[in-house]
Every structure is written in structure tokens, then in C-alpha cells.
Amino acid sequence: MIKFKDVNKWFGKLHVLKDVNLQVAAGEVVVICGPSGSGKSTLIRCINRLEKFQKGELFVDNFPLHDHSTNITNLRAEIGFVFQQFHLYPHMTALENVTLAPINVRKINKTDAVKLGHEKLARVGLSDKADSYPSQLSGGQQQRVAIARGLAMSPKIMLFDEPTSALDPEMIGEVLDVMVQLARDGMTMCVVTHEMEFARQVAHRVIFMDQGELLESGSPDQFFDNPRTDRAAVFIGKILTH
Amino acid sequence: MIAHYLQRLVEIFPFFLKGLWMTVAVSGLSLILSTIFGFLLGTLRAGNSRILSGVIGIYVSFIRGTPFVVQIFIVFFIFPEWGIQLDAFPAAIISLSVLGTAFLCEIVAGGIKAVEKGQWEAAASSGLGPIQQLRLVILPQAMQTILPPLVGQYVLLIKDSSVVSVIGVIELTRVGWMTVVRIPEGLMVFTLVGILYFSISYPLIRLSNNLERRMAVEQVRL
Numbered sequence: 401m402i403k404f405k406d407v408n409k410w411f412g413k414l415h416v417l418k419d420v421n422l423q424v425a426a427g428e429v430v431v432i433c434g435p436s437g438s439g440k441s442t443l444i445r446c447i448n449r450l451e452k453f454q455k456g457e458l459f460v461d462n463f464p465l466h467d468h469s470t471n472i473t474n475l476r477a478e479i480g481f482v483f484q485q486f487h488l489y490p491h492m493t494a495l496e497n498v499t500l501a502p503i504n505v506r507k508i509n510k511t512d513a514v515k516l517g518h519e520k521l522a523r524v525g526l527s528d529k530a531d532s533y534p535s536q537l538s539g540g541q542q543q544r545v546a547i548a549r550g551l552a553m554s555p556k557i558m559l560f561d562e563p564t565s566a567l568d569p570e571m572i573g574e575v576l577d578v579m580v581q582l583a584r585d586g587m588t589m590c591v592v593t594h595e596m597e598f599a600r601q602v603a604h605r606v607i608f609m610d611q612g613e614l615l616e617s618g619s620p621d622q623f624f625d626n627p628r629t630d631r632a633a634v635f636i637g638k639i640l641t642h
Numbered sequence: 643m644i645a646h647y648l649q650r651l652v653e654i655f656p657f658f659l660k661g662l663w664m665t666v667a668v669s670g671l672s673l674i675l676s677t678i679f680g681f682l683l684g685t686l687r688a689g690n691s692r693i694l695s696g697v698i699g700i701y702v703s704f705i706r707g708t709p710f711v712v713q714i715f716i717v718f719f720i721f722p723e724w725g726i727q728l729d730a731f732p733a734a735i736i737s738l739s740v741l742g743t744a745f746l747c748e749i750v751a752g753g754i755k756a757v758e759k760g761q762w763e764a765a766a767s768s769g770l771g772p773i774q775q776l777r778l779v780i781l782p783q784a785m786q787t788i789l790p791p792l793v794g795q796y797v798l799l800i801k802d803s804s805v806v807s808v809i810g811v812i813e814l815t816r817v818g819w820m821t822v823v824r825i826p827e828g829l830m831v832f833t834l835v836g837i838l839y840f841s842i843s844y845p846l847i848r849l850s851n852n853l854e855r856r857m858a859v860e861q862v863r864l
């Protein structure tokens with residue numbers, strides 16, 4: 401489904417991705433962790449070309465993303481992206497947020513879109529918030545609307561960039577629950593997160609990045625209990641004491 | 643004497659209405675053109691192309707840095723040198739639109755840039771094309787910032803339209819000058835001219851103030 405081959409990226413002189421090789425199969429749930437600034441966001445933002453890279457190859461759903469003539473708009477419709485800061489459209493209700501892309505990209509009619517929107521909001525447990533504006537919702541609710549917005553396009557892949565980092569602790573659970581359910585339903589997911597519990601519950605693989613390098617890749621239990629590298633051990637020690 | 647002039651003024655009042663109509667026509671048309679081109683150039687100015695943005699920036703600086711009278715003279719006298727004959731009316735529309743576009747373009751670009759980058763990213767990620775991102779997600783939010791100064795700029799444009807009297811367009815100000823020759827009561831004549839300008843700009847000023855207040859409230863909601 402996703403295949404990085406020797407991908408390199410620079411921000412000016414800063415080398416942020418160094419020879420990254422990574423494959424994610426359909427239905428696989430991959431958790432990406434690592435210290436701040438290690439390039440996790442950059443890595444998953446490459447998958448829908450919110451970031452471009454300079455060297456290497458990246459195939460997503462068989463589309464070559466290193467080839468700049470690839471029509472990224474069509475591919476993006478197949479990939480849901482959930483941001484740390486939600487980025488809901490503030491001038492639209494929760495329902496409108498969810499139905500915007502289905503109506504304007506998939507061109508489905510308004511009635512079907514509304515039905516679909518309610519369905520997706522129900523899936524994230526927010527049936528009663530369809531007509532609320534983002535500013536009237538808590539952080540956890542906003543993030544769940546954002547997930548519903550992604551799901552409304554029936555994506556083949558869902559990407560999450562620290563979806564719970566901006567939330568108050570008591571709201572993290574409700575968002576993770578939705579993500580766990582999604583993983584169990586067989587969605588292909590790449591999740592940047594430090595939530596070890598979530599990783600242990602549903603991740604098939606945990607990936608550890610540091611300074612632009614993909615240092616480790618293994619099962620959650622193997623990674624958290626017996627990290628192979630010192631840098632990963634130090635990192636795990638830090639999130640445990642957190 | 644005053645009563646006599648007042649009566650004369652009443653007699654030729656239809657002439658003033660014609661002038662007012664010309665002012666409305668000239669500023670109205672320029673306002674529409676400025677809005678269209680202002681949004682087009684403003685979008686490009688806020689866009690990713692440094693070159694386009696830079697070129698538009700130079701145009702804006704030139705318009706800001708030169709007196710409007712000079713711009714009108716350039717359009718009216720220099721174009722014929724290049725073989726382009728222009729009547730006073732189209733010359734007035736062109737120069738006013740070039741002026742209005744420059745100011746509106748900066749307002750629009752400012753409004754677009756004030757929208758968080760994450761909004762573009764969210765819209766793009768959901769599969770919306772660049773034009774859809776702008777139309778459905780960015781502009782509706784940018785309008786909050788754009789609308790109040792936009793309407794304010796319309797008022798300025800109406801006032802600036804008085805300058806096109808110099809190339810012989812018989813609009814309100816010109817009518818004032820032509821009347822003063824016959825009725826030497828400058829204060830009276832130009833008070834009337836002022837009142838007529840005010841009658842079209844005041845509703846816009848009110849609108850701008852209202853929008854400002856409404857947007858401030860919505861800003862809180864967002």
C-alpha cells in the first residue's frame with residue numbers, strides 16, 4: 401500500500417529524512433514514534449504530499465509520488481489525514497465539515513451526503529453534535545469530527561499526526577477508542593503517537609525515528625520491552641516516566 | 643441675492659443629478675471591475691509564486707506611490723501616443739479600476755494570508771482541488787477580514803472619482819465647477835456637491851461599520 405525507498409528530504413540545509421525505507425501493507429496499523437524534531441510529521445506528510453521530498457521513491461496505492469506529474473488531488477481523496485490541531489473548518493457545522501469533500505470531490509448528492517455524514521458522526525459517537533460549530537465542541541469532540549471527516553471519503557489509508565497531543569488528558573481516551581475501533585475494522589493506518597497503550601493494543605508494528613533516520617521497526621511488545629538501540633531505550637524511558 | 647442664486651440652483655438641479663448619475667456610473671463600474679481584478683490579483687499575490695507575487699507588489703507600490711491625477715494623465719494622454727485613442731469616460735473607468743484593483747488586491751491578499759495554513763492543508767488532504775480549497779474553505783473565512791476594509795475602499799473610490807473631472811468627464815465635481823462660473827456662490831454650490839457625494843457614500847460607511855461590528859462578533863464565535 402505504501403512503500404518508501406531510500407527517501408531523502410531536506411529543509412534547506414537540514415537533512416530531515418535520511419534514506420528512509422518503509423513498507424506498509426493494506427490493513428496494517430503502524431505506529432511511528434521518536435523524539436521531537438526527528439522527522440515523524442515530515443514522514444507521514446510525504447505520504448499525501450503535504451511535503452515534497454528530493455530523493456528516493458515513494459509509492460502510495462501504486463501511485464509514484466516521486467513523479468511530480470502524479471495527480472495528487474485524486475490520490476489525496478483516498479487518504480484521510482488527521483492533524484494534531486484538528487483544523488476543522490470553523491465556518492461550517494460538524495455535519496458540513498464531514499460532507500464537504502463527499503459533495504465536492506465525490507459529487508454525491510446532498511441527501512446522500514447528509515445521510516453519509518450522520519453515519520460517520522454516529523461512528524465517532526457524535527450523532528447529537530451534527531449542527532454544532534467547531535467552537536462549540538470540546539477538543540476531543542473536534543478531533544472525532546476530524547476523524548469522521550476523513551472517514552467520509554471512504555479512504556484506503558488513514559494518517560494521524562499526533563492526534564491526541566493537543567488534548568486535555570481526560571479527552572484522550574475518547575479519541576483513542578475511535579481509533580482502536582477503526583484499526584480493528586481493518587483500516588490501513590499510520591499513526592504518529594506516543595500513546596504506548598494504543599500501540600500495544602492495535603499496532604502491528606512500531607517504528608522508531610531519530611534525527612531523520614528510521615532506527616527500529618518491530619512488534620509493539622518487542623519494541624517497548626526490548627528495544628534494540630540505546631536511543632530507543634532512552635526514548636522509551638522518557639515516555640514511561642511521563 | 644442669495645435667494646436668487648438659490649432659485650437658479652434649484653432650476654439647474656437636474657444638471658446636478660446628471661453629474662451625480664455620472665459619478666455613480668463611473669465609480670460603480672470601476673468598483674465592479676476593481677473587485678473582480680482585486681480578488682484575482684489578491685489571490686495570486688497571496689499565492690505560492692514568488693515571481694507573480696513580486697510583480698503584483700511592484701504594481702501596487704507604483705499605484706500607491708504616484709498621485710491619482712498623474713495616473714489619469716498617463717492613461718488619457720500617453721496612450722494616444724501609442725496609438726490607443728481613449729474617450730474620457732473609458733479612460734476614467736480604466737484609471738479608477740487600476741487604482742481600485744491595487745488597493746483591493748492588498749486587502750484580499752491580507753485576508754487570505756490571515757487564514758491558518760492548516761486550513762489549506764486540511765482542505766487539500768480531503769481531495770479538494772486548489773480552486774475548491776480557495777472557494778469553499780479559505781475565502782469564506784478570509785471574508786471576515788476582507789469585507790469591512792473592502793467596503794471602506796469603495797467609499798474612497800467614490801471620492802477619488804471626483805479627480806476624473808480633470809479629463810472632462812462631466813461628473814458631480816465637474817458640474818460643480820461649471821455651475822460656479824454661472825452662480826458665483828462657491829460655498830452654496832459645493833455644499834450641494836458635497837451633500838450629493840455624501841448621499842451615496844454614507845450608506846456604504848454605515849455598511850462598513852456594521853460589518854466591522856458583525857465580524858468582530860463572529861470572530862469571537864470562530
Ligand SMILES: Nc1ncnc2c1ncn2[C@@H]1O[C@H](COP(=O)(O)OP(=O)(O)OP(=O)(O)O)[C@@H](O)[C@H]1O
Nearest residue numbers: 411412414416434435436437438439440441442443
Ligand atoms: N517547514 C519547515 N521548514 C524548515 N524546517 C522544518 C519545517 N518543518 C519541519 N522542519 C524541521 O524538520 C525537522 C523534522 O520536523 P518534524 O516536524 O517532521 O518532526 P517531528 O518528529 O514531527 O517532531 P514533533 O514531535 O515535534 O512533532 C525538525 O528539525 C523541524 O524543525
Ligand SMILES: [Mg+2]
Nearest residue numbers: 440441442562
Ligand atoms: Mg510532528
